Amino acid sequence: MIDKIFDPASFEQRWYAHWEQNARFRPSRPDAKPFTIVIPPPNVTGSLHIGHALDNTLQDLLIRWHRLNGRDARWVVGTDHAGIATQMVVERQLAESQQPGRSAMGREAFVEKVWEWKAESGGTITGQLRRLGASCDWENERFTMDDGFNQAVLKVFVELYNQKLLYRDKRLVNWDPKLKTAISDLEVETREVAGSFTHIRYPLADGARLPNGADHIIVATTRPETMLGDTAVAVGADDPRYASVIGKHVLLPITGRRIPIIADEHADPELGSGAVKITPAHDFNDWQVYERNKAIGWINILDAEARICAADGVPADYVGLAREDARKKVVADLEALELIERIEQKTIQMPYGDRSGVVIEPWLTDQWYVNAAELAKDALSAVHDGRTQFVPKTWEKTYFNWMENIQPWCVSRQLWWGHRIPAWYTPDGSVFVAETEAKAQAQAGDAVLTRDEDVLDTWFSSALWPFGTLGWPEQTPDLARHYPGDVLVTGFDIIFFWVARMMMQGLHFMDDVPFRTVYCHGLVRDAKGQKMSKSKGNTVDPLVLIDQYGADALRFTLTAMETQGRDIKLSESRIEGYRNFATKLWNAARFAQSNGIGGSASPMPPAASQPVNRWIIGEVRATARALEQAIADFRFDAYADAIYKLVWSRFCDWYLELIKPLLSEGADQAIAAETRAVAGWALDQILVMLHPVMPFLTEELWHRLAERDDLILAQWVATDAIPEDAAASADIDWLIGLISEVRSARTEVNVPPSAKLAYAVEGASTETQARLAANAAVIERMARILPGEVAEGGRLQVVHGEATILIPIGDVVDLAAEKARLDKALTAAIKERDALAGRLGNPGFTEKAKPEAVEKAREDHAARNAEAERLAAALSRLG
């Protein structure tokens, strides 16, 4: 029996364990068409946040739907080693437990610690995905640092190197002085902060003067300390203020160095003084200037932690100062020299590391780069020609824009946790790249080799996820079968980080796109629309919501709120509402069971003679069609809405109520049997259709209603085999309309719900009379009226179609209220009738509008006109 109380916690985890233990997530379907999704691998350090809940709910919906539709559905799962994030977590833990730090314990011991940590804590997120109901292929769970993946990474690195698409280069990188590693452009976020713009006078050397007589050039900077590394001052070639001093020098204060005045396009005469200081080693633009004017050279004045280091002209008392302290000291020293023109307070843009939160320093180092521009070519054309499609399409523009302006990708990181770069150096600096040290040694001959200390950017391996997880570089059957994947579901925020790079690597190494469709969902925000963040304290923990409302309710909420191209503002009342929806279905199933309605024997609808049964079969069919369309269109909200309406507004509100008389004692046995069969079938189809969204509840009810195989592997609704039944729809629509109107009329004139009244009918067609007779029991039950003697006097008049139902209510009647009610209905009918008449009277409409629109207007006009007449007649009878 189905319990009276609906308690999702009592069965959710039980069903998950059952499915997983019985290999339900990946049934053997060798002959079926594959359907493949690769999960965006969560960080192994991670715990499930609401964004994961959304992302994985949508993926699970697709996977379960296709599984029900007979596909060989495979959801490839695993976790990402998350280089920086994981290293930070473990380092923090070491610090908290007073253990020796990373550098104290050394590389090998530290990496060992991280593996230990992963073994202990790395399973958190996968456990949480299970709570959500994610039906992943856990038997083939992968990790971006497992043996197979390591092979893939090595092979990709070596091949790209041999193809000259990956190279070592000395250039400015985004240096994170806290983490002491290079990071990529994408890991830098620009923030606006309050800062100052310091205008400095650089004295001209050798007695030179500007045309205006000045003995100095004014340059302005937000970072005065970098002047210690200046190697030139640039001015516009045609700038009359400075043309005469180009080629001459200034005496760089504090350092005493002479640096040249050069002409370069970087100096914009329109901006400020028109002259700019050039610090090639600490500014991206200035490095470009150096590239055009190599003679000026460059001077590095910062160490890895962004402290001033010893360099040409840097006074000894600066060495070792943090950049902020050096800035103050430079300003103070310049002030003492009376070389500060002025200091302007203004908002400035500063680069910050997205992980460390500290100011990023452009720093000159040797790093490994991928020639992303080359790899981007095919990745661009693959989207242009539709081999991969973005949904919603608008994200394609974002993708194009970035891909068309892509910069070399810095892939080396000065970390210990990650894939160590397979490059070896000889003492004289020659480099050998190979998959193993032995192979490198073979290339290097007798030379002593030292391996590169660095590891690869985490995204370097993530980019291989769609094929690395399927066994590549081995040519496995899995790879042949499941690459390319069908859909990638992800947040738009990682289009650059991940999607673009998977496209590049997939096309390069597999010669095909990694997925046919990229579905980008929005961000989950709090109820006020604020981005959720730990620092704001407005995060919601999906696990808490699951405990409170059940995973199904959370899943339904996220599905219903996922509309294309919009972020989700999550409100708890919505989750509560869908928990109530689950309760509603639970109770409907309980009712079914108590009336002898059980599981159906076949996916085909039972033979049905009764209009109400034929009608619900049609409603199931229409809903299944709508759901199929919703899946085809990736309209998750439409999926949720359609099944919600069927369950609540059709099945529960009407069907179950309409069949109650058919099941009552003394009812026709054959009709009752038919009704039980149809009701059982319809309820089963509801469970099937709802299963992708609410897997736990539906599986539980599926088994409570009958003993049978699991719902997760059931068959989707056989829509093709179900004919349309317009006659049944017309019958039931008429009936629902009648009951609704009678109820409404009763309420408006304050007839107590308990009063059961007699009625007569006027002007009814034979069809209507037949319908009234056929549905007498239901009309009595739901409208609380039954045929009887109708006396003159106060009566309620309900106009429904061509018929008017007369319900005498004698002294109970509130004549004024009834008059007002009819008046209101009449006014509405007249208003619409006249609007339609106006349209039909307009030759422009009748001549130019589509014929079917004109026809519909004529029909509507006639119907409204007739209704108005009957309402007027009813009013006049009232007197």
Add this chain to the structure above:
RNA sequence: GGACGCGUAGCUCAGUGGUAGAGCACUGUGUUGACAUCGCAGGGGUCGCAGGUUCAAUCCCUGCCGCGUCCA
């Protein structure tokens, strides 16, 4: 500065070239042994503003205002 998105009921959001919808909230009410996590009935919107196209615009076009995001 460039690009994109969004302004529809009190709130959160669907939607359509031809009478505007849902959930929640609100009001009134409780007859039927599935369900008060419920039922029934109801109120509430010049669809941001201004032009244009059209027989017809909330929907298409242009401009403006407001909000947001990404890139520089």
